[in-house]
Amino acid sequence: MLGRRSTFWLLSVPPLLWLLVFFAAPLLLMGAISLSGDVSGALFNLSNPTVDQYRIVLGEAGYLRLLGISVLMALGVGLIATALAFPIAYFLTFRAGRRAGFYLVLLLVPFWTSYLLRVMAWKLMLGSEGVVNSFLEWARVIQSPLEFLLYNRGTVVITLIYVWIPFAVLPIYAAMTRIDRPLLEAAADLGAGPWARFGRVTMPLALPGAIAAFFMVFIPTVGEYVTPLLVGGSSGSMYGNLVQDFFTKAANWPLGAALAIVMLVLTLVLVAVAVRLIDVRRFATL
Amino acid sequence: MSVRIGPAGIGGSRVPLGTYYAALLLLLYLPLAVLLLFSLSSGGGLAFPIGPLSFDSYASVLQSDALLASARNSLEVAVGSSAAATVLGTMVAILLLRYRFPGQRLLVALAVLPLIVPFVVLGVALLILFRALGLPLSLWTVGTAHTVVAIPFVLLIVAARLNGVDRNLEDAAMDLGASYPVTLARVVMPMIAPALVSAWLTAFTVSFDEFALALFLAGPNPTFPVYLYSQLRFSSRFPVLIAMAVLLMVLTLVLVLVAERVRRLRA
Numbered sequence: 001m002l003g004r005r006s007t008f009w010l011l012s013v014p015p016l017l018w019l020l021v022f023f024a025a026p027l028l029l030m031g032a033i034s035l036s037g038d039v040s041g042a043l044f045n046l047s048n049p050t051v052d053q054y055r056i057v058l059g060e061a062g063y064l065r066l067l068g069i070s071v072l073m074a075l076g077v078g079l080i081a082t083a084l085a086f087p088i089a090y091f092l093t094f095r096a097g098r099r100a101g102f103y104l105v106l107l108l109v110p111f112w113t114s115y116l117l118r119v120m121a122w123k124l125m126l127g128s129e130g131v132v133n134s135f136l137e138w139a140r141v142i143q144s145p146l147e148f149l150l151y152n153r154g155t156v157v158i159t160l161i162y163v164w165i166p167f168a169v170l171p172i173y174a175a176m177t178r179i180d181r182p183l184l185e186a187a188a189d190l191g192a193g194p195w196a197r198f199g200r201v202t203m204p205l206a207l208p209g210a211i212a213a214f215f216m217v218f219i220p221t222v223g224e225y226v227t228p229l230l231v232g233g234s235s236g237s238m239y240g241n242l243v244q245d246f247f248t249k250a251a252n253w254p255l256g257a258a259l260a261i262v263m264l265v266l267t268l269v270l271v272a273v274a275v276r277l278i279d280v281r282r283f284a285t286l
Numbered sequence: 287m288s289v290r291i292g293p294a295g296i297g298g299s300r301v302p303l304g305t306y307y308a309a310l311l312l313l314l315y316l317p318l319a320v321l322l323l324f325s326l327s328s329g330g331g332l333a334f335p336i337g338p339l340s341f342d343s344y345a346s347v348l349q350s351d352a353l354l355a356s357a358r359n360s361l362e363v364a365v366g367s368s369a370a371a372t373v374l375g376t377m378v379a380i381l382l383l384r385y386r387f388p389g390q391r392l393l394v395a396l397a398v399l400p401l402i403v404p405f406v407v408l409g410v411a412l413l414i415l416f417r418a419l420g421l422p423l424s425l426w427t428v429g430t431a432h433t434v435v436a437i438p439f440v441l442l443i444v445a446a447r448l449n450g451v452d453r454n455l456e457d458a459a460m461d462l463g464a465s466y467p468v469t470l471a472r473v474v475m476p477m478i479a480p481a482l483v484s485a486w487l488t489a490f491t492v493s494f495d496e497f498a499l500a501l502f503l504a505g506p507n508p509t510f511p512v513y514l515y516s517q518l519r520f521s522s523r524f525p526v527l528i529a530m531a532v533l534l535m536v537l538t539l540v541l542v543l544v545a546e547r548v549r550r551l552r553a
Contacts, residue, residue, distance in 0.1 A: 223404025
């Protein structure tokens with residue numbers, strides 16, 4: 001009869017194997033390929049490891065610059081999405097009353113619909129033959145389509161903010177609902193006005209949630225490639241598109257692998273920073 | 287001192303938060319409403335003025351074999367990968383909460399990390415793996431990737447539930463002669479059933495909409511998001527594509543809402 005101890009192997013071998021073969025191994029293999037100097041021919045011939053690819057990544061100003069731009073864009077998206085989500089979380093916690101749950105679901109429904117479709121909706125709306133331009137032409141506000149609406153970094157940033165706002169509400173809302181109401185009453189009794197209560201009680205207690213929201217948006221946005229692919233065009237591309245290009249169009253896998261490793265390391269560093277700043281466990285169950 | 291603190295917080299001030307919420311909600315729904323509107327437009331394309339409204343696009347969904355095939359592909363991948371992810375993720379959850387062993391934290395980290403690694407990185411890494419193994423790209427390769435990224439969701443949902451299950455019940459079952467696998471199947475599984483259903487539905491929707499990984503890993507036989515992307519150049523196809531997308535979106539939405547409901551059920 002199988003006890004706990006012998007069942008251990010039944011339970012641990014399948015997930016361990018799956019994660020090692022289809023998660024750890026691919027990343028290690030990618031690391032190995034980034035050390036190969038051979039662009040064409042034998043991709044998996046690793047007899048002469050070299051750091052040439054990393055030399056190219058670090059030497060080519062354009063690559064690091066694009067990485068910097070992507071981080072800045074993600075920073076902007078994270079900050080603005082969090083700032084826009086904050087009043088929503090406040091509204092749900094302190095103003096919405098018993099309907100808060102319903103209002104929250106209403107907010108999350110767009111987030112649960114297809115990511116691709118939501119981004120595509122913006123592309124279809126902002127394109128030169130899209131909804132906005134054709135409407136303005138039809139209404140005779142403009143004669144020729146406004147080209148600046150699509151295919152630039154601004155559009156990518158705005159689209160990403162739009163996509164993330166509902167998600168950013170969640171951790172802030174979670175932090176705010178945990179604020180003890182008696183604290184606010186005590187502050188009022190001691191003579192604090194509405195803004196003083198907000199600034200000195202609500203805000204400090206909601207801040208961990210806001211920081212969590214920021215990182216939950218910021219980190220995945222650094223590695224984003226789908227949104228720039230759809231609404232960014234060539235002038236709005238991000239670092240992720242660079243990685244994608246070297247594995248598709250340019251077909252330079254070793255260099256692409258080195259670029260991907262740089263992104264992976266950066267992401268892990270950012271996560272390590274975030275984990276130090278926020279108590280992950282408090283938000284994991286939401 | 288009596289101060290009207292309203293519900294709480296800045297209670298007394300007159301910041302129009304309700305208006306702000308409503309405006310933001312409108313902005314969030316606007317693109318979706320526009321998509322819906324144009325799926326009903328018989329004019330073709332996405333330009334004003336829109337033609338008379340009709341369900342023609344929805345009818346022509348049924349006539350487009352490639353479109354239907356891509357939707358069926360997405361369905362197959364989602365069913366397969368979500369089942370695999372639910373089984374594997376639940377195993378990790380049990381290992382996390384019912385065992386103590388060396389390397390435990392490493393296993394949990396390995397199971398949670400797919401949530402953190404950027405999809406473009408994971409996508410190209412798996413592309414390299416499949417090339418190295420000599421496996422041609424297919425729905426299997428997409429499903430494999432989706433299983434990896436769905437495992438963290440399953441782990442989080444199931445572990446949260448399993449945490450609240452009394453371990454004495456397991457001990458009791460084993461004292462009465464049940465083996466541990468039987469105890470898991472007949473005592474633990476029924477108690478965490480809502481979490482299992484919710485995890486499975488979540489994994490399903492994660493896979494069903496997934497584009498970033500599928501774009502790298504889909505072979506000649508695309509899933510719906512990949513097919514949708516490949517057809518974006520042809521503006522005359524928009525209404526029928528959007529009609530299909532709207533139908534699938536409704537399906538996903540129903541599943542997500544059911545998953546949320548089930549997750550909040552009490553035992």
